[in-house]
Amino acid sequence: xxxxxxxxxMANSIVSLDQEKAVHLAxxxxxxxxxxxxxxEKGFGEGIRKVxxxxxxxxxxxxxxxxxxxxxxxxxxxxxxxxxxxGSERQSSGKVLLATIEGDIHSIGKTxxxxxxxxxxxxxxxxxxxxxxxxxxxxxxxxDIDIIGVSTLLTxxxxxxxxxxxxxxxxxxxxxxxxxxxxxxxxxxWVDECGADGYAENAVESVKLVKELIx
Amino acid sequence: xxxxxxxxxxxxxxEDVISYxxxxxxxxxxxxxKEIPKDLESQIDQLLHIxxxxxxxxGIFQLFSVNDLPKRECFAExxxxxxxxxxxxxxxxxxxxxxxxxxxxxxxxxFDAIGSAxxxxxxxxxxxxxxxxxxxxxxxxxxxYSPGYCQWSVNDQRIFFSHLPAxxxxxxxxxxxxxxxxxSVSFAINLGTNIKKSKWETRCKNCExxxxxxxxxx
Ligand code: B12
Numbered sequence: 295x296x297x298x299x300x301x302x303x304m305a306n307s308i309v310s311l312d313q314e315k316a317v318h319l320a321x322x323x324x325x326x327x328x329x330x331x332x333x334x335e336k337g338f339g340e341g342i343r344k345v346x347x348x349x350x351x352x353x354x355x356x357x358x359x360x361x362x363x364x365x366x367x368x369x370x371x372x373x374x375x376x377x378x379x380x381g382s383e384r385q386s387s388g389k390v391l392l393a394t395i396e397g398d399i400h401s402i403g404k405t406x407x408x409x410x411x412x413x414x415x416x417x418x419x420x421x422x423x424x425x426x427x428x429x430x431x432x433x434x435x436x437x438d439i440d441i442i443g444v445s446t447l448l449t450x451x452x453x454x455x456x457x458x459x460x461x462x463x464x465x466x467x468x469x470x471x472x473x474x475x476x477x478x479x480x481x482x483x484w485v486d487e488c489g490a491d492g493y494a495e496n497a498v499e500s501v502k503l504v505k506e507l508i509x
Numbered sequence: 510x511x512x513x514x515x516x517x518x519x520x521x522x523x524e525d526v527i528s529y530x531x532x533x534x535x536x537x538x539x540x541x542x543k544e545i546p547k548d549l550e551s552q553i554d555q556l557l558h559i560x561x562x563x564x565x566x567x568g569i570f571q572l573f574s575v576n577d578l579p580k581r582e583c584f585a586e587x588x589x590x591x592x593x594x595x596x597x598x599x600x601x602x603x604x605x606x607x608x609x610x611x612x613x614x615x616x617x618x619x620f621d622a623i624g625s626a627x628x629x630x631x632x633x634x635x636x637x638x639x640x641x642x643x644x645x646x647x648x649x650x651x652x653x654y655s656p657g658y659c660q661w662s663v664n665d666q667r668i669f670f671s672h673l674p675a676x677x678x679x680x681x682x683x684x685x686x687x688x689x690x691x692x693s694v695s696f697a698i699n700l701g702t703n704i705k706k707s708k709w710e711t712r713c714k715n716c717e718x719x720x721x722x723x724x725x726x727x
Binding site: 349350351352355356358360361363364367399401405406409447448449450451453454495496498 | 527529530531532533546549605606612613615617619621622657663664683684685687689691
């Protein structure tokens with residue numbers, strides 16, 4: 295099998311949600327001292343992008359999307375020690391901070407977004423739920439964050455999303471970060487009103503949005 | 510008089526769980542629900558099998574004279590209103606968080622969907638009791654409706670929490686009007702004469718979201 299073919303097999307193992315095969319191929323990559331960065335980018339990474347598309351197109355149920363991410367994570371976990379010992383590491387596509395805003399304890403949506411971002415090569419700092427704007431901004435500064443993502447479930451908790459932008463403006467550091475919103479009640483109108491940089495309706499769109507903003 | 514209910518076990522329907530796990534994107538355009546793969550279906554079956562160990566279904570409700578409630582569009586043509594809060598407790602949501610943090614994303618999202626379907630099931634049970642009371646008194650009754658839907662503001666969660674001792678079933682309201690545990694629902698049912706033809710009960714007929722809203726009453 296030539297290298298390109300192995301990459302294709304790797305992508306396929308993710309798309310067919312075949313964990314055994316993915317684990318086998320990841321180990322093979324280590325044994326054969328393949329270019330591990332390429333293995334992730336062209337191999338497994340290509341697979342997770344397709345899985346996202348399949349969900350977007352209505353072919354995959356949510357657990358199947360999550361299964362793709364779960365298998366991706368297993369494969370990357372196997373490869374990471376090899377990458378580190380060769381002195382390189384998976385290139386981070388960027389660093390994203392995620393939090394559910396104060397007053398709101400809804401975590402599943404934010405966690406799914408975090409999972410898909412990680413699977414797509416972003417570093418994610420997840421602050422959890424019911425997080426105050428002050429804490430979000432402090433952690434963003436400390437963590438050398440590129441994008442701040444704020445999640446919410448209800449219109450009544452959504453109002454607190456704006457506090458993050460207000461605080462960044464107050465501190466004169468609004469232009470240091472991109473800020474994106476998400477959650478069922480969020481609309482483009484709300485994003486415009488707050489002066490945020492965008493929103494996404496689901497996890498796959500979130501990955502696309504973050505990619506766009508980070509370029 | 511305030512009524513409290515605790516249910517030993519509830520039977521959550523698989524179809525209801527699946528409805529929360531549907532693919533996104535073009536799904537609605539396709540109109541036809543996609544068949545669920547067999548192995549995914551059996552995984553849902555397995556988790557449904559143990560789900561009751563993680564749920565403590567509880568409900569609380571009371572009938573009020575409309576005169577004891579603030580004036581609202583939804584109360585305009587009724588004589589009595591039943592207010593109810595239901596929950597499945599904190600155990601299932603914590604289990605979801607644990608699963609997600611351990612990288613067991615598939616089980617995590619399925620369990621989360623079971624929780625959503627579960628609390629709706631508890632709402633069904635309390636709903637049924639309320640409609641039976643209405644029938645006994647020869648009253649007509651509305652479908653159940655909740656703050657945060659249609660024209661009813663989430664802020665009116667306050668009405669529920671000031672009229673019902675929600676602490677008794679372990680549900681609290683945050684400053685942002687969110688209920689804890691997360692898998693909780695509040696709802697109202699109108700009871701009176703001629704409720705079926707009231708403006709509120711027939712609100713979908715003149716709604717500008719008609720055709721787009723998934724919550725439409727016939
Ligand atoms: C399932 C559901 C429930 C369930 C479970 C709740 C839960 N989330 O655990 C139950 C039945 C318990 C429930 C209860 C209520 N619900 Co409800 N619920 C929903 C429903 C159908 C789906 C929400 C959900 O969990 N989706 C699945 C997750 C994975 O999606 P998500 O959180 O939205 O996250 C995705 C995206 O939003 C995005 N995203 C999320 N965060 C972020 C962050 C960033 C940065 C980005 C980029 C993207 C992003 O990506 C995520 C993954 O794809 C929505 C309607 C809808 N279609 O969205 C209503 C909805 C959220 N509920 C609503 C309401 C009103 C309520 C109640 C107040 C009703 C009541 N009176 O009891 C309660 C409140 C509960 C509480 N604890 O206080 C309203 C809110 C409207 C409003 N005015 O605020 C909605 C929008 C329905 C409607 N009316 O249109 N609900």
